[in-house]
Amino acid sequence: MEDNVLHLDIWPGEWDLPSVDPNCLAALAYCRFSGVPVKIRKSCNPWNSPNGTFPVMTYKNVTETKVGNIFTYLRKQNWGIDSSLSRKECADVVAFSAMIDEVIQPAVLHLLWIDNDHYSNITGPWFTRHAVLPYKFVVSGRAHKEAKRKVFESQGTDNVTAADVETKIYKDAKDCLSNISQKLGDKNYFFGDQPCSLDALVFSYVAPLLKAPLNSNQLTNHLRIHCENLCFHTRRILREFFPLTAEEMAEKQKEEERKKAADSESKEGKIRNRDMLIAGAFALTAMTLYAFSSGLVNVKIFDAVDVEDNLLDA
């Protein structure tokens, strides 16, 4: 491993996203924004990760796994993207980041990992399909448990029921999205024309909400209806910082071709079936005709009266 290049290991992407995991997205976006010389490895084998999941950032001897720590570390290495901001703007970044971690994170975790439909049909199966053995059997269950712990236990006391907590986190998250949307206004990025760490964080939570094949849910609906500027913001980042590479383009095309091929195959199949039916029917008629004409099958027609006479004679 070369020494002076930063390595970032992330879960691979799907649904037109560079990675499926919000934390990976945040780390990745920060690296892209800051132009750090980074080597990204999309991996499905968290063997080397200290906490069994991604993202993992390694640089020289340092290994970081938490988004906040990765941001701080990069900032300390002078790879920050917030250095052009004024002190007041930096303070705003700190405050809004705290709000996102506190309010949006639980709601997104709940939506992706606790909500039964999504956990058993989308996120769970995705990780089971992609992760290597033996992680296949562990990763999604662990993420589900972890999410439950984060969502319910941080709310503290026993006096509140799970249903109360759910109502509260979704309501708070919607308010929070509106607040963020207010702050963004009609600017391209939160503080001017250059994205900062807050943009990375917002992107990492909003993008999965918009792009993942989720069922109709309150958060996505709220985003689409009340926070259009956040949707534009996410699309802008995807377009400008995550254009598809030649390989990905090729892969996507292949995928599409495969889909088309599958489609046309099914059409051909129908035609083949029809042909077989016609041929079968033709062969059957031909054989029956031959059987009759060559005398293999003999059909005699008696007169009913003759039969009666014969019987009487007997």
Added chain:
Amino acid sequence: MLMEAVKIEMGATERWPDNVKLYQQYQAEQITFPDYAASLSVKTFLYMCGLEFSTVPKINAEEMSPSGRVPFIHIGPFLVSEFEPIVAYVQTRGFGLNDDLTDVQKSELKAYIKLIGSTLVNAELYLSWLVPEVYEKVTKARYGAMYAWPLNCILPYQKFLSVQKQLAASEWKNKTFAEVCEEVETCCQALNDRLGTQNFFFGKKPTELDALVFGHISTLLTTDLPRNEFADIIRRYDNLLVFLKRIDAEYFDALRNSY
């Protein structure tokens, strides 16, 4: 329908009855400083709104509270606990401090309130319950102060477990003390820079954020503990210190004189 019901309710009762009570534990002997900070924030907020209330000390205030946390206020038929719900409730009664703010400022206000909630509150809990020196010498004794043996050992331990669980969920439990100090420093730096040389966080008038910051920072600064790292950090930020003095003079001096 709902609006009408609220209107009828508002018409029937006074906007702010005389017998509003704020419940907390006994201040001198019992209350732990995270709870004291929360309580002080609410009181400051009510003073800023110019609303009358009386403080009622109760040994079991924590068990009385609907959410299990102090402080809570008793107003008419309602019990409302914790800072944010109380602020929201007082606003529905027609008293608010943030009416003059623009929408963007309101969202910034929310963000800073969450910053305090996720940083300073967790740091306070960490310091009082997970730092062995402070837990053994101060927190345990105070939390169990009003109970006889063996309750004075069992209850603090139960609370210790629940705080531990809560901090584990928000990923604070495994932090080292140095990391916690760093978080506090980042938070204070942000508050200091945001405040600048203004009188209050959003210009000339106080908001609920000012009450919250005052409650937490002044508690951390003035509480005498075996570990004073947090107070040392705060002392480095001049804007915050001036701000504390200003609020203290404006809202608490008058109070002291009136006794």
